[in-house]
């Protein structure tokens with residue numbers, strides 16, 4: 001039963017939990033960390049590491065997407081970022097990393113005014129494809145109709161449609177909005193859509209035929225969506241609600257399993273592990289990967305919303321550099337700040353709860369520890 005709190009006489013609100021508010025409870029039965037599997041699968045694509053890189057210029061370049069694939073994870077390139085607007089984005093990446101906080105947003109807006117080139121979309125996709133890794137690229141719902149045929153022809157394996165909030169029923173008076181259900185049905189490539197953060201939003205996205213749903217809304221370390229729009233969905237509750245939507249959708253669809261990918265705000269290995277324990281199949285990481293020595297942002301971090309021409313909802317932030325991409329994902333770690341060896345942490349948590357694979361780990365016991373008491 002949903003617990004509602006009275007905010008004032010005329011307004012009630014639901015109590016919702018962040019990942020900081022919950023913790024995994026170890027069980028009586030433990031296992032050796034070496035004996036657990038962290039593998040997951042979306043459509044026909046299998047991965048040893050349940051991590052997608054966020055389509056943010058500070059995180060994913062063609063080179064880091066290839067490295068992600070080599071490490072058993074999945075890189076997602078932003079096709080509206082610097083790589084598809086400029087032949088050589090390196091000088092701009094260097095400049096953005098060095099901008100001072102006061103001028104960063106305005107300069108980002110200028111830099112991203114440069115039009116997107118379909119030729120560069122094709123070139124970047126081919127570059128990743130030629131390396132032999134799974135190719136995943138992201139477009140916003142607004143740009144999907146414009147560029148999807150270029151993307152599909154260039155040979156993408158997984159198509160990500162990401163906006164702060166994507167709904168199956170976008171109502172728009174000025175132009176024909178993207179009809180997700182028709183689009184996904186007509187496309188031969190599996191599609192991941194999001195973000196959604198509630199039961200109704202998620203079940204509608206599942207009914208479009210999506211292979212995966214991104215869960216998150218206004219999260220992310222570089223996000224200012226909460227302070228700008230007043231919108232945010234606490235992640236633990238959002239994942240648990242979407243898991244329930246999937247259960248119902250599986251019943252109504254005769255067993256179609258849609259992957260749930262938690263997206264935003266999992267900058268520590270503990271929050272990454274907890275997202276999976278809440279029922280996510282995989283996690284999309286920005287901040288954690290922006291801290292890699294190879295990260296294009298060089299310790300700076302910014303996302304798509306930060307460059308919005310009239311209402312930026314994210315900022316260029318500093319996250320620092322801690323280790324190589326391989327060490328951040330697979331270890332070893334020489335730090336105790338939960339920023340390195342995410343898969344090592346996951347293996348240990350799975351071992352201490354006695355689960356051998358991620359599907360079963362989703363059923364582990366958790367407790368609620370409101371963060372102000374932690």
Ligand SMILES: O=c1[nH]c(=O)c2[nH+]cn([C@@H]3O[C@H](COP(=O)(O)O)[C@@H](O)[C@H]3O)c2[nH]1
Pocket residue numbers: 054055056164216217218219220221222223224225263264265266267284285286287288302303304305306313314315
């Ligand atoms: O509301 C938002 N405004 C933003 O400016 C922004 N930038 C990134 N994102 C989302 O954050 C995710 C990465 O999160 P982390 O850096 O915390 O790992 C990404 O995968 C995005 O979903 C944003 N959300």
